[in-house]
Amino acid sequence: MASVPHIHDELAANPERVIVDTKYGSVTGGRAKNGTAAFLEVPYALPPGRFMDPEPLPLDYKYERKEYITEDTWAFQPRRDGQAAAGSYHVDQVGYGKPSENPLFVNIFVPPSFPSQKGFPVKVYLHGGFLQYSSPHRITYQNQFVAADRSEVWVNVGYRLSAFGFLACDEPKVNGNFGSKDQWVALQWVKENISAFGGNPDDVQLIGLSGGAHAVHQNLHHVSHLPESVKSPFHSAHLMSNAMVLTPKTRTEMRPQFQAFCRALHLDPTSSTILDDRAVPAETICRTIESKAAGPNNSTFRGCIDDDWLPSTTDTMTWQRSGAFAQALKQKGVRSVNVGDLTDEWYFYSTSSVIEKPADIVPNLERYYQDDIAEKIMGQYEALGDDATPEECARMFGRMTSDYQVHLPVRLLARDLHNAGFPVLRYEIRWTPEQNRTDGYVTHGTDTYLWHLRLPSLEPSQAEIARAWIRRVNEERIALERAGKPSRANNEVLALCEDKSIKWVEDDKWAEKMRLLVTLPGEV
Template sequence: MLARCVFVCLFVAVLGCRSNSHEKPGKTNGSPKTVSSEDPITMTPSGTIRGSWMRTRRGRQFQAYRGIRYAEPPVGELRFQPPKPILQYQGVVDASKEGPACPLPAPPTYYVDEDCLTINVYTPNNNSTKPLPVIFFIHAGGFYSMTGRSDLAGPHYLLDRDVVLVTINYRLATLGFLSTGDALAPGNNGMKDQVVALRWVQKNIRAFGGDPGLITITGCSAGSISVMLHMVSPMSKGLFHRGISMSASPTGKESSRYDMYDLAVKQAEILNCPSNSSAAIISCLRTKSFKELGDSLPKFFDQFGFDPVGLWMPVVEREFGQERFLVKDPAESIKAGEMYAVPHMISQTTDEFFWKAFPVLKNQTLLDTMNNEWERVAPISFQMSPNISSENKLKLRQAYFGDKTLANDDVSTKALGRLYGDSIIGFPVHVMANLMCRHSPQKVFYYEFAHVGNHSHYEAPTTKKPVGAAHHDDLIYLFTLSYRFPTIEVSDTLDSKLVDKMTAIWYNFAKYGDPNPVNASQPELSNLRWPPMTSDVRQYLRIGGDFSVHEKMFENRFKVWEEIYPQDY
């Protein structure tokens, strides 16, 4: 089962051994090491940090500071607790090598450790007289996989621009999102990790050449959800100045939950812990190794095939005297104007989770089950409440399949793939964009990523070629994803031009709060005329072989969802 889950980039069990260093991140010593004159050094308010050198795909040399601890190791008594920030380092921090991934399934050679609350900073010049805009990237992975390491969020494209790039790790799955809804585990520790990392950036980024007053938080999938939640969290207010949300949203269907008690019970059962109370669950889980917790992830996917894609989510925290990350359902906060509004770029890809149709339609048992047990399966696969009415389940089936019984053919493949994509990503993102363009006083820019290049997160098994613009595919043109894809060479005219376009869009947005070109010095954006989205004129940009502006993205498809989940925009 795990191998199939890796297929969507939700796990990292196929990361291989490209970066196997087992040196502890952010290691400090009582006395400084001998420092080579070639090593970059920066003096931050928190202490001295030594990095290393890297080069972009165009040959520009830049400084890399990797694996810096921003919080105390969340181990022992700090497991399942909010992060404890590190305010001062003793000695010189060695940030010259890659830090670990947070616990998750991975090969034995891949560096995984519970002591994983680390931050990476990449800068073209730590002594820049004019501070550079900062891009803060929150990695994808459903809140249970992936990392901020450079093999999954490589800086080699964006650092051809005058920006400082920050990537982070945050705790995942049970270690980061255990929520029993009581004082023992109110939830959101993984989100609070992100907040502490943002506070670290505010304090220290000027020492890397970055502007603490010009920080853009960005993210894809779970990272996209995170970006939106930071806009409504009281903990994050004032820590950033623009937001980019790619392919996911916390709004659209059911309201946010107050706990994930069912997942706490399931984790306990998987590891043979008592599950009769939150105290018993947490006490027992503290005794388990991080490897037992991380490696148990595949056992959560046993309801129908490999569904649902989403498991852990941030929750609305009940009040127990703690600093709360989320105090209200995000849609309600947006509508009430209770958010830290900043210029916002929102996107989805043309085909998102279309590939999810293949394992169902090509497996006769799963195909028969989906056809014959639609009432049971639909809420699981399409991430809806199990209490959704039979009438609405039938309405959804009729809208996507008509009177047709699903079969292993092209018609069913297209219809089921579209349903997966719309339910998991498309409709929630549609709701977020429509809420934000109505209630935010800042500009909202909406885009569809439609480019099908040389590589994709889904490539046909026979041809090894992309067949659509899948979930995560716009990341291919913003970051080097060396765990899976080759670097896009400058000579690769098709994809290289898109790297230039995407990084220019991010640079403009990070610097000016608007992706459009500001002068003639950006020929890659010479034909970009991207209007902001408004409630009356719901325009969006399609990024394909070129740029084109359209209206009402996929709104005909989303009508059935708005009937099932009426929206008061």
Template sequence: MAWRTCVVLLCMTAVLADSDWLEVKIEQGPVRGRKHRGGDLYAFYNIPYATGPTGEERFKPPLPPPTWTDPFNATAEKIVICPQNGLIFELFPNILDVKEDCLVANVFVPDTTEKDLSVFVYVHGGGYNSGFGNFYQGTQFVGAKKDFIMVTFNYRLGVHGFLCLGTEDVPGNAGMKDQVELLRWVQKNIASFGGNPNDVTLVGSSAGSASVELLMLSKSAENLFHRVVPESAGSLAPWSVQRDPLDNAKTFAREINELAVVDDINSLEQFYKTISIDALTAEPFETRTDSSLLFGPCLERNTNGAFLTESPLSIIKKGDYKKLPVLYGFTNMEGLLVISLFDTWKVKMNENFSDFLPADLKFESDEERQQVADTVKKFYFGNDPVSNESVLKFIDYYSDVTFNFAILWAAELLVKSGHDQVYLYEYVFVDKWTPVVPHTDDVRGADHCAQSYAWMDPLISWFPQTPEYRKMRATVREIWHNFMKTGTPVPQGSSLPEWPALGRGSSPHMVLNETLQLRGVLLPERKRFWDSIYDKYYQDSVPPGSGAESVALN
């Protein structure tokens, strides 16, 4: 009887694989995926990779995932997302399913009989406060190449994922621990889908990009992946790690309940553990003038299971991390992310520019702060007020303080620490559908994470694809695919221009446009300017309750 059962099961599996369905056996039980509407691949949606703690346990690390015996149909019509502000529901009406236990993965498998396929895991962005794994699917890319598997996933967001009190029940970094747990799940299960757990590339954009870099620096994620692609953000950005997480927790508690008791840590913890999840996510995401976020990763106390106990700057400078191949860069107008605020902010900048200095700078006095503000404003805007005529300088300023300097600084320090596999680029491609920058006649620039849109397949595509855009997309996909397969963006034998790794002189970098161009140092004058500021005034992050301190860089 046993052999007959085995024969039946083998036949069923063969039928499933040859039809519109594919069934695989993972550690939790059998999972069924379905042929994607675009063909050439199978899609598995909403597979629980862990169990998200709920109720008063909601800030703890993820728990083991559920198990089952009957096949799990990974074909849900709605997209599971983690609790977040309601703005996202205006973009995606009627297709989202919000769950407090939201830790699910999506796996996209090419229609091939090949095994030991490369794997890339994508970490979504959204300022650590919004987004979901299935926003980018990469299905065209997967189906066309047929030699790799893609995994996307959710992680806890905002206060739900990044409240950091330093207590046993709220240690901090729940969202980052979700990401580590996903990578462990991939190691355990990706072979069942035909993937190679020893060939994993980790990719992220925006906050996902900073996450990718932090994962490379964290001992808790070591050996879970083998190459990293941080797109348009880095771990040294003023928003990427909380400067003073306990103060942020108190501030937010007062914002959502002015009667909240915040000075006693036990009362503050109880407030967050007992308030509804809806109340925690009701406040709209706020773009702050100092390029900071209330909630994001933090330095934890040195306890069992901690994700990060030392600042990224310290880890990088000491070289105390596993040095993996890194494909690293940004667009030429990252600051377009806040262009909608320009008409309001230009007035405020002229009134008090010091409010717009990045949050990771600390000064001994108001006079010193004002002096630095005057120096920075003059560097970007000269002696003139911020106005419509200086909108491009405004974009440069926010590109640098929010994204560019952090990436250039980290890249330089990575190389100094002995990291010889860092490849740097600037993405500059635009076409006729790229919006003109406001208050200019015909200036266009590549917006925040434009390179991610170029090679991935977002759920929403805002502009038609011109022949020029399709050509650029093919080039970016070739580069990313090369890196995923070989650890270099342009391997030997490629038709693309030679692209050496970054050297100690912060050169070279590749300009990604219709024609690729290898150039020297990227934004040298602006980088030197911010070096002079950060050398003197940088404030490193501290664990909860430590009190922010100014830390010398040298």
């Protein structure tokens, strides 16, 4: 049993049930201890085929007649470095139940006043985990408290991860971006169905943490290329501690990873055997990723250019810099973007991979970046001697990856939107609750307790700070949307300061981080 009860436990302990009528039939949920209505693992798409694009629910689909109140499944995924030795997943990280190749469901949290009140703002949440790990069931993502406190409907999206979500190749053709396309189908489902759960489909914010923020950025780019008559299914976006910094690889560029991975599975890369879940069980795929048998630089799977998701006719980051990206977002109905980071992001990233010597750094950078970019990144930092300690090597890797995963891309996105006159709010978090920090650092993900108002993990005074912070960010966002343009300079951020005050300050890291632009194509 988890130390803090999961929503799964709360719903089991409360006999009250809530029935919602949807176009796919009735859905029965329960109520949390605080009265929030919750519906767990509601399907938004048909069960997917392995390495196949998701299919929306057909019009004649009918939901199974059962209670949607349990955490039964989560996406198949490798264990993180360090977890594999432990031999099991922790329930607080992925939820109860067992892994599945069908994580295409949403968890919905609705304010206690439902159904007598409706029309609530909607927050759609894409969980973090490098696009490789985690689950919408993760304890810190459970939204019964923030839904009740702020009278908002929260929707946590399950999507395919790691190789199951992002393996790609041109020959043989494997489309890739399956996890991203899952998210898009979920957004369409929200647009069409959330009113049945009390949500306002015309007030939807797409939110993502870490890998989820990277996914939000990709969704923004996808929106910017929609056909002229098609509007965005969401109206604002919030990127927490991540964004895109480079144009994704093409499927052709992904071919070496695909071939290496197939060989690690003892498969012919030209055959279709990997598609067969009977011939190649999901557990075997996960173990192969964990073993890094394909090489450390081939054990992380990311999005690609595939024309169905992101077009090859326009370079993604050139499009963003040009101002056409921001203009297209406005035309599609996206009214604002929030983006921000924390002061000690480096510490989390220093622990995200096993880095014991200087030679370990480049192969692990190549998990995320093209080979030439990885070498350029290395050139921006002081060289480590051959006698560098594992701690020094890990810290250097943390500095590099936090800069290129978080600090630089969030500034880059804010700059490009700001320069195009798009309403963008950039923030910085310099304080998080002391008891929730990792080894004392205000590092990656420790702000989750604030954004999700995780009351069991907050002191009363800290909860008030969280409320004030969320309220202020929302007020600033609304003001920006009304103005229709940025209100602050590029180098200003709304900060949650060390003394717990909230105020606009100058970004004292702007020059330090933006100097790294010299490593990026098209920036110099």
